[in-house]
Amino acid sequence: MSHWIIAPVVVPALVAAFIVLVARFDLHLQRTVSIAATIGLLAIAVGLFLLAEDGIPRPYLLGNWPAPFGIVLVLDRLSALMLLLAQILAVAVVLYAAAGWDRQGRHFHALFQFQLMGLNGAFLTGDVFNLFVFFEVLLIASYGLFLHGAGAARLVTGFKYVTVNLVASTLFLFAVGTIYAVTGTLNMADLAVKAGQVGPDQLGLLRTGVALLFVVFAVKAALVPLHLWLPGTYGVACAPVAALFAIMTKVGAYAILRVHHMVFGGEAAPAAGLAEPWLVPAAVLTLILGTLGLLAARSVQRLAAFSVIASMGTLLLVLAVPGPDAHAAALYYLLHSTLAAAALFLLADLLAERRGSVRDELVAAPAFPQLDLLAGGFLLAAIATTGLPPLSGFLGKVWILDVLRAHPVWPWLWAAILATSLLAVLAFARAGSLLFWKSTAVGATAEADPPPRARPALPLVATAVLVAAPVLLAASAGPIARNLEATAAQLHDRAAYVEAVLGPQRLARAGEE
Amino acid sequence: MEFLVASAVGVLTAVGVYLCLRGRTFPVVLGLSFLSYAVNVFLFATGRLVVGRPPIIDPAAPGYTDPLPQALVLTAIVISFGMTALVVVLALRAFLEAGSDHVDGREPGAEGRR
Numbered sequence: 001m002s003h004w005i006i007a008p009v010v011v012p013a014l015v016a017a018f019i020v021l022v023a024r025f026d027l028h029l030q031r032t033v034s035i036a037a038t039i040g041l042l043a044i045a046v047g048l049f050l051l052a053e054d055g056i057p058r059p060y061l062l063g064n065w066p067a068p069f070g071i072v073l074v075l076d077r078l079s080a081l082m083l084l085l086a087q088i089l090a091v092a093v094v095l096y097a098a099a100g101w102d103r104q105g106r107h108f109h110a111l112f113q114f115q116l117m118g119l120n121g122a123f124l125t126g127d128v129f130n131l132f133v134f135f136e137v138l139l140i141a142s143y144g145l146f147l148h149g150a151g152a153a154r155l156v157t158g159f160k161y162v163t164v165n166l167v168a169s170t171l172f173l174f175a176v177g178t179i180y181a182v183t184g185t186l187n188m189a190d191l192a193v194k195a196g197q198v199g200p201d202q203l204g205l206l207r208t209g210v211a212l213l214f215v216v217f218a219v220k221a222a223l224v225p226l227h228l229w230l231p232g233t234y235g236v237a238c239a240p241v242a243a244l245f246a247i248m249t250k251v252g253a254y255a256i257l258r259v260h261h262m263v264f265g266g267e268a269a270p271a272a273g274l275a276e277p278w279l280v281p282a283a284v285l286t287l288i289l290g291t292l293g294l295l296a297a298r299s300v301q302r303l304a305a306f307s308v309i310a311s312m313g314t315l316l317l318v319l320a321v322p323g324p325d326a327h328a329a330a331l332y333y334l335l336h337s338t339l340a341a342a343a344l345f346l347l348a349d350l351l352a353e354r355r356g357s358v359r360d361e362l363v364a365a366p367a368f369p370q371l372d373l374l375a376g377g378f379l380l381a382a383i384a385t386t387g388l389p390p391l392s393g394f395l396g397k398v399w400i401l402d403v404l405r406a407h408p409v410w411p412w413l414w415a416a417i418l419a420t421s422l423l424a425v426l427a428f429a430r431a432g433s434l435l436f437w438k439s440t441a442v443g444a445t446a447e448a449d450p451p452p453r454a455r456p457a458l459p460l461v462a463t464a465v466l467v468a469a470p471v472l473l474a475a476s477a478g479p480i481a482r483n484l485e486a487t488a489a490q491l492h493d494r495a496a497y498v499e500a501v502l503g504p505q506r507l508a509r510a511g512e513e
Numbered sequence: 514m515e516f517l518v519a520s521a522v523g524v525l526t527a528v529g530v531y532l533c534l535r536g537r538t539f540p541v542v543l544g545l546s547f548l549s550y551a552v553n554v555f556l557f558a559t560g561r562l563v564v565g566r567p568p569i570i571d572p573a574a575p576g577y578t579d580p581l582p583q584a585l586v587l588t589a590i591v592i593s594f595g596m597t598a599l600v601v602v603l604a605l606r607a608f609l610e611a612g613s614d615h616v617d618g619r620e621p622g623a624e625g626r627r
Contacts, residue, residue, distance in 0.1 A: 180585075
């Protein structure tokens, strides 16, 4: 039993407590500790990713209590992959924030570490109730981060964001309670076994619980019509926080994969075919509404927020298709869309900082310093987000189109994806030409209004890391695709997961019953 | 007793949902509290309704009651208590900064001042 498995949860918890208790008034110490801890976590995540490469799910029994009775964390390929993605994003965000955003309010780094703790725990946990607890940890930290820098707009939007998430948490508890009442367990491996043995008289209750759980994850994943909280929230949060939130919707997608496709998945499963008939039209609507939002967006940050909704539409569409092939494609698109959206949020802030009073609004304004550099970054991010070749957005969409052929109404789904991609290209082309070409046409540089301060290089480096991610994802698409195929195959190998967590004898007994 | 508990959960949830849909922040906060009461009572019932039994296996007692939902309820109470405090402070700050206790941050019909 490798004790490193619990490190991604314990390290940020201790670091956050240290920052609050010891480094409270020392911003430099906070930054140093927070950046060092995040880089350390990245190293741990890489180590765990390599550890999970052998394809054996590794349970971590807290207090060494045997599996269905104690609390377990489980490291498998999928959780290791999500951990790695979260830490890569976190390193870029913490470097970006350390250049000045963390001075706008107090406790940025403490909340940031708690947020990481919640994310890592949600990816590692092997227990549905602890999934709820880690969701709460990451949500409570996100409330604090969202309000970072305050202001009336953030407070009013923050109230709605908190309310929506509290209602969703209540639904989560109702769902967990219903599932526990039927099966008598909340351990994921145990649930996977017990759900298959539920009698017909209790089946309706179990399906209700599973459907409620799906609604909760759909709220997190911003599936239409549960997406209304997202544009406002992501549109007014401060840039590094919005970039970090790019992974929050993906936590919803991860939970759908883990709970609906692994725990309650399979052909004979009680919950089979429960959500899929609703998921396809809802995902297509999400895609269309997100794209229309792109066309209507009046600032770069809103553009990035709606690109998150559109990408969630594409992602959830693939999640409606069962089977490991589809889910490998979904995972590739998940990696790509998280990093691309985060890059857009950071670019929006870099632009806002340089363009003076117009901020990141999509209007022609005088040229600004470092225009060429940012134009190049925006071009790459736009190509990646809209899915033009040669970056990972294109590869991801082609792979998705390929796996969607298994779906009965695939011509319609193809039409939806291709048409919305075209509209997204239009929206980004318009934004780019307004921001960069028309700006130079206006002429006279805006040297007059703000005195040229020394611009720190750190935010540019952090953004460059995220902008380079789609390039790297495309360049090494072959090895990554093979890895994701193995990940999806492992996710669907329910027996191996149950055996690893509960032990072989227990699986045999379940088979006899 | 089943009827009593079930209707209590139902009424609490209905009140909570209704209040959450109101336009002012204070009823919304009350609605969230009602929803959390409803879910706490519901979670208790998931271990089956048992009266006067210990939550551990005791040979002297005629049976036992499931202790796990009680642990779940404790966790849920702690979280919802903390969240209620947060949401009250948040509503107050939003009221003071935006000058309106409407959830949209401005009076209905008034011109936007964002």
